[in-house]
Amino acid sequence: MFNHFASKAIVPVALSITGFVIVCVLILYSSIKVDFLRDAVRQETSLARTVVSAIRYNMMTEDRESLDHIINSIGAQKGIEHLRIFNKEGVVMFSSEPGELKRVVDKTTAGCIECHSGSKPTVRLGSMQLARRFVNARNHNVLAITSPIYNDAHCSAGDCHFHPPHQKVLGTLDIGLSTESLDRRLLSLRWKMVFFCIMVLILSVGGVSALLKRNLLTPINQLIEYAKKVSVNNLDKDFPKGISEIETLGQMYFDLAREKKCAETKLINIKKADNMSGRKGG
């Protein structure tokens, strides 16, 4: 199968074009995925900051009832998988899931380890380092952000309650959003890229095959048929025309066949003459 001219010409072209296009598409997909994810993290960070700003006043006045109400309202929004605030010791103080209250967060889990990996916790991290992806108990893909609630002059000098000025982080807000829409967009992009790859493969292989068939395979087959006809002394100039190399070959076959026929005719004449002279002599 691989010894045929068509496969010899098509396999390298198809392999190199398809392979290269797949590599480019995979790299493009990976780059777009990172961009999508970065955008989602940016939006989520912005949402976390908005929540922190919205609850700041309630935290300063220690209005726990309002705080609880805000957290529950935001947590009930579509697409929000969880929203919780835990204090510096990792105890969940407010949560959209009532069952989580007063539970201690494991500092070695994703989202916590980024700051708590060293002996002293890191105070500030980039937004991408604060993000984590996981599948929650409801089997939903979640993109979560932990946003530290920093100490400021109002907190450390507040009348209601007191945080020492040297305490940089008072607690952490943890918000998790469903990545369903992001996953759907990525899946759609993946399918579009698969179709694109298939189209490139069909176009490249189909294009090369069509050109080869039109310009090479058909004329060669016609030449083979012509050579067969010429070999049985059927002398006509019906060789394939249009491609100069094939035409030259056809012309050469024709010339060879004509010369062969002439030689044969001469030989027959010589034989006849010999026979005649033999009879006369006999």
Next chain:
Amino acid sequence: MFLRRKQKDTQPLARGESVLSPDVRRQKIQDRIHYLKQQIYYSKWCMTLFFLISFGAAVNFRFLPPISEQAKHLLGEAPPPTLISVGLIVYAFSALILILGRMNTGSVRFRGWSHIGYLSAFYLFYYYTGLLRGNFWSVFIAGLTILGLEGYRVWSACSESIKKEKEILAILDK
């Protein structure tokens, strides 16, 4: 230069060897067949080696000890992932062009070993940046294409040459 290389690679015997005795000539042809078969084996071994390395990369080189802080400090910051990806595209493109060029000249020598080094380097770069999982398939497909095309080129050229050599051997045996 190209023409001379082509002749050297594809012609069964060099000029002037017709004066050699049939036994010596037979031996030379057999050596040549052995060399051509060896090139095909090399391409298969190279592909197997690449699969083994890729298997390691697929499991994120779990069997390797984690890079120590000291080693990380010594190696410095990882290159940006975009730069590695651009490097991979440029490398794949150049490698394919070179292989197609060699296909054109009819060279029978297998030249895929260096690609194992380049592809492993890409795996290691992505591993070092911590993005190997997301970019494994792009390196794997690039390797499969490059080594597949190189293997096909070597197999195709060597099979043709082996056929020619065997024909000559059959004539000598008669």
